[in-house]
Structure formats: C-alpha cells, structure tokens
Amino acid sequence: MEQVDVAVVGAGPAGVAAAAAARQAGASVVLLDRHAFPRDKSCGDGIAAEGLDQLAALGVDVRAVTAGYPVLHRIRLTSPGGSVVDGRMHRSVHVIPREVLDARLVGEAVRLGAELRQHRVRSLVADADGVTLDGTLRASVVIGADGAESVVRRLVDRPHQQATRTAIAIRGYAAASPQWPGTQVIVMTDAHWPAYAWTFPIGDGRANVGYGQLLQGPPLSRAELLVGLDRLLPDLGPIEGLRAAHLPLSPGRAAVRDGRVLLVGDALGLVNPLSGEGISYAVISGALAGRAATMPGDPGTTYRRALKVRLGRHLRDAALMHRLNRWPSVLDAGVRAAADDDEMFQSLVRFGLADGGVTLRALRGTVRELSHGAAGSR
Ligand SMILES: Cc1cc2nc3c(=O)[nH]c(=O)nc-3n(C[C@H](O)[C@H](O)[C@H](O)COP(=O)(O)OP(=O)(O)OC[C@H]3O[C@@H](n4cnc5c(N)ncnc54)[C@H](O)[C@@H]3O)c2cc1C
Known part of the structure; x- marks a missing residue:
C-alpha cells in the first residue's frame, strides 16, 4: 500500500494551509480533492488580512495569490434596527472570487511540494499507527479539510452541528453599486434574525452579493433566501452564478479528539457566528493541524492545545456573542x-x-x- 506522512482531504483554504504547514516541516504530503481546479465555491469571497498573513508565514506567495483583485479598506454595517457605522478598517480585506483564489492557493501548495490528486474520499480506517483512506492510501496522519458537509467528520463519528448553530447563505454576482466604492457593505435585518445581506465589489464592475440567516426551523428554500436578499438589497438587477451552502458556526463545532485524524476549517465547524467569515479560521486551523501532524507525540492532543492557545479566546467569545x-x-x-x-x-x-x-x-x-x-x- 502507498504510504505518506500526511494525507489532506479537501484542497480549499484549510487543506492548502495544512498541506503547506506539513511541507514546511519536511513531511511528504498528498492533497486530495474530489474536484479538479479551478472550481467554484459558494462564498462572499472576502478574505481578511489575518488569513493572508498566516498563508504568507507558510511560504505562500500572497502577492501572486491576490494579484488583480481589489483591496477594500472600508466596511459599512447597518444594524437590524437601522443604525449605521461606516469606517476605515485598520487591516484591509481582499475580495477574490473563490474560483480564482482556491485554484491559485492549490497551485501554491503544489509549488511547496504537496502532491495534488483528484479523488473523492469515501472510507477511512484509523488504527494506532496510521490511517488508511479508501483501502489504498496509508498516512501517519489524515487532516479532514473537506468543508461543511465533511465526509471525514462523519467517518470518524464526531457529533454533527446542532441546527441552531448552522447558517445557510446564498451568493451570486451582480453589478456593483456605485454608491459605496471600495466598501464591504453589510445590511442586517431583524426579520428572521440573525440574518444579513452583503455586497462586496470584486473590481471588474461586479460585486459578490448574497444573503444568509441562521437555521432555526425547517430548511430554507432558494426562493426564500432570494426574497431575503431582495428585501435588504433591492434593485440589484440580474444576478449570475447563484449558489447556496451551509455555514457550520463555531459555537457548534465538533470536538478536537486525540488520535491521527484532525479536522480543520469548516469540517471542524469554525465559521464566525457574527459575520459568517470562515476563511481565516480555516487557514489558521489548517496551519496548526499541518504542524501538529509532523510533531512528536499524539497529533490530536498537540493540535487541540495549539488551537486553544491560538483561537481559544476568540472561540469562547464567539459562543458568548452567539447567545447574546x-x-x-x-x-x-x-x-x-x-x-x-x-x-x-x-x-x-x-x-x-x-x-x-x-x-x-x-x-x-x-x-x-x-x-x-x-x-x-x-
Ligand atoms: C454564501 C457564503 C458566503 C461566505 N462568505 C465568506 C466570506 O466572505 N469570507 C469568509 O472568510 N468566509 C465566508 N464564508 C465561509 C467560507 O466559505 C468557508 O468558511 C471556507 O470556505 C472554509 O474553507 P475550508 O477549506 O474549510 O472548506 P471548503 O472551502 O469548503 O473546501 C473543502 C474542499 O473539500 C473538498 N471535498 C469535500 N468532500 C471531499 C471528499 N469526500 N473527498 C475529497 N475532497 C472533498 C471540496 O471539493 C472542497 O474543495 C461563506 C460561506 C458561504 C456559504
């Protein structure tokens, strides 16, 4: 059977960060994704500076990854009751369509020495010495970076997110509003609260637009999500590329257990419950897991401790905010x-x-x- 040090399942931002971190420590890495790249991913496409800092520290050429896409310096928030704050952020945000961003990131992982394979993982058997994927690939450690509907999480039987700790959102691309150039615009509403719509310009005259809300009852249809979007951001005109997905919010994240299977990013459930942002947490957790996979001792224990040090306070406060x-x-x-x-x-x-x-x-x-x-x- 083929043997590697680290197998990463999923080549989104979390998987790329995990692969880059394990490569940085000299491990052999196979990066598996069910799709060929470029591929689309439902997302608002906003990537915070902290996520890019983390990628740069792993050796990713962030300048090449972000080339040609706008940096937004301002954010405008409208609260559920209609109060507005519009200000310049200390750290700016890049907006890069995920079809582009993820393909560029995967290219970086390959440049850093990860071996990329198109493969959908279906089975996993873990024992004391390693983990076997689909009966053919044996790894010392497997990192599950396979997103909100993670197969790895299901295969290792970690409890699923409670419905009230999962959101659903739809996004598409429409003409950018000339009213707020260079600004991330977020409009919240008390109807179906917590819920909000956004428009983030992507620099070519279009904006990523979308609407999301917390799941609190029966599943929401695409039509209901589009009604929410139209209510908060009317007159968007034609919207292309509509695509919806779940957001596993961090207050409902899975437990980080001891052992050789580590979950990162959306697979663990690290999305910010206030903002719906997940890329930074995907990258940070991916980096920690990739490093833990190459260190002496139990990889799960090392990863859990590192995650607590790096994100413990944020995650605790996020749970408090989710309740408030x-x-x-x-x-x-x-x-x-x-x-x-x-x-x-x-x-x-x-x-x-x-x-x-x-x-x-x-x-x-x-x-x-x-x-x-x-x-x-x-
Ligand atoms: C509508 C919407 C808007 C959002 N807006 C923002 C935003 O503006 N900014 C932000 O920071 N976050 C945003 N998020 C959250 C963000 O998209 C996620 O948190 C982020 O993509 C998580 O990255 P990941 O690498 O963990 O997972 P993903 O990006 O989902 O990557 C998972 C990868 O795993 C692969 N995969 C899945 N199953 C398998 C399998 N069995 N075998 C092999 N490969 C597999 C998939 O093909 C995919 O490439 C948004 C989410 C939604 C739904």
Whole structure:
C-alpha cells in the first residue's frame, strides 16, 4: 500500500494551509480533492488580512495569490434596527472570487511540494499507527479539510452541528453599486434574525452579493433566501452564478479528539457566528493541524492545545456573542457605540473578520447604548 506522512482531504483554504504547514516541516504530503481546479465555491469571497498573513508565514506567495483583485479598506454595517457605522478598517480585506483564489492557493501548495490528486474520499480506517483512506492510501496522519458537509467528520463519528448553530447563505454576482466604492457593505435585518445581506465589489464592475440567516426551523428554500436578499438589497438587477451552502458556526463545532485524524476549517465547524467569515479560521486551523501532524507525540492532543492557545479566546467569545445575538437590540447597541468610538469599531471588525475577542470597551459601550435605548423607549 502507498504510504505518506500526511494525507489532506479537501484542497480549499484549510487543506492548502495544512498541506503547506506539513511541507514546511519536511513531511511528504498528498492533497486530495474530489474536484479538479479551478472550481467554484459558494462564498462572499472576502478574505481578511489575518488569513493572508498566516498563508504568507507558510511560504505562500500572497502577492501572486491576490494579484488583480481589489483591496477594500472600508466596511459599512447597518444594524437590524437601522443604525449605521461606516469606517476605515485598520487591516484591509481582499475580495477574490473563490474560483480564482482556491485554484491559485492549490497551485501554491503544489509549488511547496504537496502532491495534488483528484479523488473523492469515501472510507477511512484509523488504527494506532496510521490511517488508511479508501483501502489504498496509508498516512501517519489524515487532516479532514473537506468543508461543511465533511465526509471525514462523519467517518470518524464526531457529533454533527446542532441546527441552531448552522447558517445557510446564498451568493451570486451582480453589478456593483456605485454608491459605496471600495466598501464591504453589510445590511442586517431583524426579520428572521440573525440574518444579513452583503455586497462586496470584486473590481471588474461586479460585486459578490448574497444573503444568509441562521437555521432555526425547517430548511430554507432558494426562493426564500432570494426574497431575503431582495428585501435588504433591492434593485440589484440580474444576478449570475447563484449558489447556496451551509455555514457550520463555531459555537457548534465538533470536538478536537486525540488520535491521527484532525479536522480543520469548516469540517471542524469554525465559521464566525457574527459575520459568517470562515476563511481565516480555516487557514489558521489548517496551519496548526499541518504542524501538529509532523510533531512528536499524539497529533490530536498537540493540535487541540495549539488551537486553544491560538483561537481559544476568540472561540469562547464567539459562543458568548452567539447567545447574546438572540436579541437584535444587542447588535443595534454595538453598532451605535462603534459609530462613536473608532477603537470599538476596530475591535468589532477584528472580532468579525479575524481572531479578536470581545473587549471590555466594546462591552461597556454596548451596555451604555442599551441603557440609553431602554431609557429612550420608556
Ligand atoms: C454564501 C457564503 C458566503 C461566505 N462568505 C465568506 C466570506 O466572505 N469570507 C469568509 O472568510 N468566509 C465566508 N464564508 C465561509 C467560507 O466559505 C468557508 O468558511 C471556507 O470556505 C472554509 O474553507 P475550508 O477549506 O474549510 O472548506 P471548503 O472551502 O469548503 O473546501 C473543502 C474542499 O473539500 C473538498 N471535498 C469535500 N468532500 C471531499 C471528499 N469526500 N473527498 C475529497 N475532497 C472533498 C471540496 O471539493 C472542497 O474543495 C461563506 C460561506 C458561504 C456559504
């Protein structure tokens, strides 16, 4: 049977980061994906600076990966109750269609020495010394980077996300609005809360547009998602390339267990419950798992510890935000407070797009605005 050090299942951002990190440590790496690249992926296409920093640290040529696509410096948030904050972010965001981004990233993984194969993984047997995939490939460690509907997660029997910790979103491409050039626009709504629509320009006169909401009852149809989009961003004109997918939110993530099968990115369930962002967490967790796979000791234990150090605070605060988010008034108050306080605005952005936590200043500002709101309504 063929033997490698690390087999990575899934060649999205998490899989590429895992492959690059394992290669950086000198391991032999096979990177498996059921699709040939380029392939599309339902996404808002926004990639935060922290995700790119992590890729650069793994040896990925980030300049080549981002070439030709816009950097957005501003973000405009409309809260469920209609308050607005529009500001310049300390760290900018790239918007790159995933069809392009992922193909470029896969190219980088190959350049760094990973062996790419088109193959759909269907079976996995783990024992004390290694893991066998589909009866033909034996690896010391397998990294499951196969996305929200992860087969690896199911094969190793990690509990699935609870429905109330999963969101669904649809995205497409429409004409960019001339009203907000160079800006990530997010419009929230208290109808079906938590829910929001977005428009992110991709630099060629078009924008990635979409709508997502938390799953709280029966599954949502494509038509219902499009009604949500039209309600929040009317007059978008024709929309091409519509595609919906689930977002496994981090408060419902799977457990990180000991052993030789590590889950990363959406397969673990690391999407930010406030913003729906997942690429940075995919890349960060991929890098940690790729490194853990090459270190002495139990790979699962090493990975769990590293994840806790790197993202523990963010994940804990994300779970808190997910609970508080039941009340749209909390986000209304947070957005109002951020409109008057740049430090709070920057911390809100860092929490929504990267590894930030909830700061004391943000909590105080939100509580102050909540009590003003309560006083105003008496
Ligand atoms: C509509 C929408 C909008 C979003 N907008 C944003 C955004 O703007 N910014 C952001 O940061 N995040 C966003 N996200 C979240 C983001 O898309 C994900 O968090 C991110 O793609 C996770 O990366 P990943 O590598 O873990 O998984 P994926 O990108 O899903 O990659 C998984 C890979 O695994 C492969 N695969 C699956 N099964 C198998 C198998 N059995 N065998 C082999 N290969 C397999 C797939 O082909 C795929 O290439 C959005 C998500 C949605 C649905």
